[in-house]
Amino acid sequence: MKLFFSLFLALAMGGNLVAQDVFKQELFATEVIMKYRADINLTDAQTAQIKKMYAAEIGEFNSLKWDLDAAQNELAKLLASSKVDRAKAL
Secondary structure, three states, X not given: OHHHHHHHHHHHHHHHHHHHHHHHHHOOOHHHHHHOOOOOOOXXXXXXXXXXXXXXHHHXXXXXXXXXXXXXXXXXXXXXXXXXXXXXXX
């Protein structure tokens, strides 16, 4: 049973990496855009809009990231035990 959950976790995390790669292929990080804003001819209005959107969303993103980190740590603890509680792990 523990092997099943370990395999499931590995596959799930691998799928997450693929999803992240899709975003990395199509989107650029805010830091990269702002670093090269002169090179890509961003207007002052576009720069201001990016800053506004980033400021509005970064707090929620960090909160969700911390929640995800906590959930992953909890799952790792559950899977590390000799007998995995299936209901809790799911």
